[in-house]
Amino acid sequence: xxxxxxxxxxxxxxxxxxxxxxLRGVDLTIASGxxxxxxxxxxxxxxxxxxxxxxxxxxxxxxxxxxxxGQDVLxxxxxxxxxxxxxxxxxxxxxxxxxSVSNFLRTAKTALDGEAPALRHWxxxxxxxxxxxxxxxxxxxxxxxxxxxxxxxxRHEILQMELLKPKIAILDETDSGLDVDALRIVSEGIxxxxxxxxxxxxxITHYTRILRYVQPDFVHVFVDGRIAEEGGPELAEQLExxxxxxxxxxx
Amino acid sequence: xxxxxxTSLPTDHSRAVADGAHSHGxxxxxxxxxxxxxxxPADFPVPTGREEEWRFSPMDRLxxxxxxxxEGLREGGVQVTVVNPPEVGVEIVGRDDPRLGSVGRPGDxxxxxxxxxxxxxxxxxxxxxxxxxxxxSVRVEGLDRTGEPTAAHLMVHAGELSExxxxxxxxxxxxxxxxxxxxxxxxxxxxxxSIQDWEPGSVHAAAHRLSVGRDATVKHVVVTLGGDVxxxxxxxxxxxxxxxxxxxGLYFADADQHQEHRLFIDHNxxxxxxxxxxxxxxxxxxxxxxxxGDVLIQAHAEGTDTYELNRNLVLTDxxxxxxxxxxxxxxxxxxxxxxxxxxxxxxxxxxxxxxSRGVHEIDARxxxxxxxxxxxxxxxxxxxxxxxxLAAIEDELAASMAALEGER
Numbered sequence: 001x002x003x004x005x006x007x008x009x010x011x012x013x014x015x016x017x018x019x020x021x022x023l024r025g026v027d028l029t030i031a032s033g034x035x036x037x038x039x040x041x042x043x044x045x046x047x048x049x050x051x052x053x054x055x056x057x058x059x060x061x062x063x064x065x066x067x068x069x070g071q072d073v074l075x076x077x078x079x080x081x082x083x084x085x086x087x088x089x090x091x092x093x094x095x096x097x098x099x100s101v102s103n104f105l106r107t108a109k110t111a112l113d114g115e116a117p118a119l120r121h122w123x124x125x126x127x128x129x130x131x132x133x134x135x136x137x138x139x140x141x142x143x144x145x146x147x148x149x150x151x152x153x154x155r156h157e158i159l160q161m162e163l164l165k166p167k168i169a170i171l172d173e174t175d176s177g178l179d180v181d182a183l184r185i186v187s188e189g190i191x192x193x194x195x196x197x198x199x200x201x202x203x204i205t206h207y208t209r210i211l212r213y214v215q216p217d218f219v220h221v222f223v224d225g226r227i228a229e230e231g232g233p234e235l236a237e238q239l240e241x242x243x244x245x246x247x248x249x250x251x
Numbered sequence: 252x253x254x255x256x257x258t259s260l261p262t263d264h265s266r267a268v269a270d271g272a273h274s275h276g277x278x279x280x281x282x283x284x285x286x287x288x289x290x291x292p293a294d295f296p297v298p299t300g301r302e303e304e305w306r307f308s309p310m311d312r313l314x315x316x317x318x319x320x321x322e323g324l325r326e327g328g329v330q331v332t333v334v335n336p337p338e339v340g341v342e343i344v345g346r347d348d349p350r351l352g353s354v355g356r357p358g359d360x361x362x363x364x365x366x367x368x369x370x371x372x373x374x375x376x377x378x379x380x381x382x383x384x385x386x387x388s389v390r391v392e393g394l395d396r397t398g399e400p401t402a403a404h405l406m407v408h409a410g411e412l413s414e415x416x417x418x419x420x421x422x423x424x425x426x427x428x429x430x431x432x433x434x435x436x437x438x439x440x441x442x443x444x445s446i447q448d449w450e451p452g453s454v455h456a457a458a459h460r461l462s463v464g465r466d467a468t469v470k471h472v473v474v475t476l477g478g479d480v481x482x483x484x485x486x487x488x489x490x491x492x493x494x495x496x497x498x499x500g501l502y503f504a505d506a507d508q509h510q511e512h513r514l515f516i517d518h519n520x521x522x523x524x525x526x527x528x529x530x531x532x533x534x535x536x537x538x539x540x541x542x543x544g545d546v547l548i549q550a551h552a553e554g555t556d557t558y559e560l561n562r563n564l565v566l567t568d569x570x571x572x573x574x575x576x577x578x579x580x581x582x583x584x585x586x587x588x589x590x591x592x593x594x595x596x597x598x599x600x601x602x603x604x605x606x607s608r609g610v611h612e613i614d615a616r617x618x619x620x621x622x623x624x625x626x627x628x629x630x631x632x633x634x635x636x637x638x639x640x641l642a643a644i645e646d647e648l649a650a651s652m653a654a655l656e657g658e659r
Contacts, residue, residue: 078603079612082606087608090604094598094604095601096601096604096618097623097625098621098622099625107618108608164609
């Protein structure tokens with residue numbers, strides 16, 4: 001059982017005009033077995049939250065705290081956060097030329113576990129996970145994300161989530177740019193990981209579409225760098241019908 | 252002005268020294284086609300560093316190889332040892348051997364001092380129709396730590412329809428100017444690898460001259476790792492249609508090293524192909540690399556297919572990479588011609604991606620750098636060389652990783 005606690009998180013990015021606040025006091029608690037959908041209009045700070053939690057150097061934490069089972073996440077380096085159990089499925093996964101998917105996955109697994117995985121089991125696990133995500137076996141030999149289509153990149157992110165078994169998985173717009181078939185395959189992958197009941201999921205999305213496949217326990221509406229409204233799955237349905245307009249209307 | 256063309260491969264001495272007066276040097280020649288080649292030292296005055304072909308070079312450190320006094324270079328600064336399979340012939344010949352100097356002519360001051368500086372040359376011959384059973388190893392060992400300049404001359408001649416791999420290894424300490432003549436007769440498949448892995452303090456200039464016969468394929472691989480200053484100038488030309496040159500280069504410059512690679516591919520025959528791929532990494536203060544890739548497609552060289560690529564990965568502050576591709580096209584009737592050049596800093600987004608999967612920073616950096624070279628190393632096609640390159644990159648990285656760990 002793990003818990004990620006985000007308390008009054010403030011984050012800025014450096015711009016030419018100086019530090020610009022993006023997150024203005026985010027409070028959120030995610031426990032194992034829970035799925036929290038973070039929804040909101042473009043520019044509301046959803047991705048900033050995701051990358052800040054993962055430790056991207058571009059984002060400066062100006063206040064608040066983040067704890068995973070009591071440990072201070074913000075004091076950890078990027079790799080330490082991952083080894084503590086955090087995982088970020090990126091909206092725009094990065095190409096790493098010359099590094100094969102299989103080498104990358106094995107290196108990551110070894111780093112997370114502190115020892116190399118038993119070869120025979122590992123090869124089988126990778127093969128099975130790839131099959132279930134309808135990924136061609138040839139993917140294992142391709143360079144990480146290089147020349148992948150949008151859908152292939154997202155499947156590769158979910159493949160990592162399945163194999164690396166994080167405590168808290170942050171999925172940053174994993175649904176964006178996917179056609180319905182790919183969305184279904186990716187959603188099935190997310191649901192397989194959720195079935196174990198061991199992962200807490202932060203599902204960041206602009207659209208309600210993915211929520212038909214991945215049922216959230218909680219929905220949080222993100223506006224202007226903080227959570228403006230919270231509720232159960234019914235909130236997503238309401239947003240589907242009404243859009244974000246009522247949150248954007250000037251006060 | 253000079254009108255001497257560097258395109259008449261093969262050539263011979265009598266014609267070579269018959270040039271008239273030239274003016275070159277202070278004003279860069281506009282066209283690579285107009286660049287002088289000659290066996291006469293008088294044609295190449297000691298450069299000042301303002302010349303196009305010297306403008307990136309550390310002239311003070313190269314000065315001993317210019318032989319400004321015209322006294323010639325000392326003998327015996329390097330020892331050449333060849334290990335060859337039985338099918339491949341090896342000879343030590345005097346400088347009057349008529350085969351020497353048959354592949355092109357010197358194109359700059361260090362090349363012409365190399366030509367006049369040697370007494371004995373080593374010729375590796377692969378007889379026609381012969382397939383070498385293993386790679387031929389040519390070890391050029393520097394025996395000089397005094398900085399006194401010396402010269403060496405190697406020739407690799409692959410006969411018609413022969414197949415061979417020749418690996419030239421430069422080790423030890425030397426101040427050396429060298430000529431490597433590479434001749435692939437019609438239909439030959441020849442791979443020549445030249446590794447520069449000198450001890451610190453070494454200065455090395457090398458003119459590689461390649462002649463590629465009809466339907467011949469030459470893979471020319473340059474690997475530059477060690478030595479204070481290494482400047483390699485491979486020039487390739489064709490003697491028939493259907494020739495194919497693949498020029499691969501890998502270099503890794505550390506603090507205060509200067510590594511310069513200047514290539515010239517002369518498409519002087521129709522329907523020939525060339526591919527140039529050079530990749531380098533730099534780390535440390537004063538690490539400096541220069542890559543210049545000149546490709547000329549002559550008016551009658553229809554059906555030419557050429558592409559050249561240079562990539563540099565700058566790993567730390569204080570390092571500098573120059574990359575200058577030049578493509579001159581005198582005919583539009585070609586298959587393809589292009590070039591790409593990019594010099595980038597270490598990509599922090601790649602680092603973030605790998606680290607966000609739990610990979611330690613040091614391992615992430617290692618993965619990225621290995622990945623940067625991986626495809627190129629895979630193209631070398633000589634397993635023992637590939638293994639050695641991977642090991643060399645590991646060694647280079649170990650140095651920078653130790654520095655990185657020290658910061659913590």
